[in-house]
Amino acid sequence: MPTPGCCRTPRSRGGTRSYWRRPAPLCSWSPSSAMAPATRRPNKSASCGSCTGYCRPARRIRGPALPAAATWAPRWPTGRCDMECGPPRINDKLMRFFDHCEKFLTQVERNATALYHVEAFKTGPEMQNILKKVAAILQVPVNNLNADLIQVAFFTCSFDLAIKGVKSPWCDVFDIDDAKVLEYLNDLKQYWKRGYGYTINSRSSCTLFQNIFQHLDKAIEQKQSSQPVSSPVILQFGHAETLLPLLSLMGYFKDKEPLTAYNYKEQMHRKFRSGHIVPYASNLIFVLYHCKNAKTPKEEFRVQMLLNEKVLPLAHSQETVSLYEDLKNHYKDILQSCQTTEDCELPKVNTSDEL
DSSP: OOOOSSOOOOSSSOEEEEEEOOOOSSOBOSSOEEEEOSSHHHHHHHHHHOEEEEEOOOOEEEOTTOOTTBOEEEOOOOSOEEEEEOOOEEOHHHHTGGGGOHHHIIIIITOTTTTHHHHHHHTSHHHHHHHHHHHHHHTSOGGGOOHHHHHHHHHHHHHIIIIIOOOOGGGGGOOHHHHHHHHHHHHHHHHHHTSTTSHHHHHTTHHHHHHHHHHHHHHHHHHHTTOOOSOSEEEEEOOHHHHHHHHHHTTTTOOSSOOOTTOTGGGTTOSOOHHHHSOTTOOEEEEEEEBTTOSSGGGGEEEEEEETTEEOOOTTTOOSOEEHHHHHHHTHHHHHHOOHHHHTSOOOOOOOOOO
16 A cells, blocks of 8 residues: 555565554545665655645545444545655664674674575576576586576566566576476575574564554554544555565464475475565555444454555464454564564673683
8 A cells, every 4th residue: 555646656675554544534644754774765665655745535445354333444545635755764773674683694694504505405406407408498508507597597587577577588498397496496595584594584673573563552542542643654665675574573474394405395385485475565564443332442453464455364363353452462472572682692702711
């Protein structure tokens, strides 16, 4: 759900958005806030996302999958808007947490052995079969090719198709089975560097996870005290490298067995498929609902999550909507134990000469 009016959906991959849904015949984004890292693409997207303005009435719809007592939720307007776009606030520690986590940088990012399974798969039988086939098609010695060059050719094909809608000549050297092998090679990298491969990959994102719930808590507190919700929309822009650790922290797309260089066939129906989880313009949305006629205070606030604009079943219940308190309780340990400074601190090495 991109911010309407002057803004378009960004091409860059990754972002989190929090929406406070409330009954209102008019749509107003003032004040709203946008946050981004200091890198070019998400920063540019955030500049377009931090819009404030006031729009003419929009047709009202009910929030998805909610009981009849739920409040109305405004549809994003398609009519004339008076919009202003301001610069985003840069917060690299929040949105590029991996760059500020020394344990991740040392044990994963700069560790030559951290991606062992990626390198092992490159020399494994699946990739070697592709090398031999492509070498025969191109009529070059197989020793002139390696897995990295095969990936470049495959990315050239896939990027042209995805971005330009053009079929590159490089697409002709691959078939569906080759594409599945190359997809797995990329998934291995994302799994071991951004996903479940190492605990610190996802643990380093817990500050961002806390930040999301702090915004939701604040909206609930303001609503309960009959105050206007100060930030109905929170837009946070990042990359796929921001979303994958966060989704892993929340327990999504976790397979029973780890992805390795040696279980490609067993993982043909894996959940962890990075191209499906974080495609272009990927996004994770938390939508908070207020139910006026709730029978108990606990039932008054509900939350729904969407990944890439599609409803994401809740990890703890597989339902499409959860009571907010139930969701917080499910993630209680993460929310209460998140200490990024301690989590990202390297183990101290004893350099004393004591025997």
